[in-house]
Amino acid sequence: NIPLTPETARDQERRIRRxxxxxxxxxxxxxxxxxxxxxxxxxxxxxxxKLSK
Structure with missing residues (x-):
């Protein structure tokens, strides 16, 4: 999946936090x-x- 728009700084920060x-x-x-x-x-x-879960 190629994004249609470039990743914004906010999107990038959100992705990194996730x-x-x-x-x-x-x-x-x-x-x-x-x-x-x-x-x-x-x-x-x-x-x-066998032990039960």
Whole structure:
């Protein structure tokens, strides 16, 4: 998709802010998932048993 008009400074700033927010959200979700993974190792279960979500 090629824009029909050049990107204005405001549009560019908005896009950059959104990219930063997306990056921060990805990092936050990775941290949460890592926390759940480490908690999962502390829950007792047999080797053949699948843990529910």
């Amino acid at each position: 990219e930063i927010a997306n990056s921060n959200e990805r990092r936050r979700m990775q941290s949460i998932n890592a926390g759940f993974q480490s908690l999962k190792t502390l829950i007792p279960h047999s080797d053949g048993e």
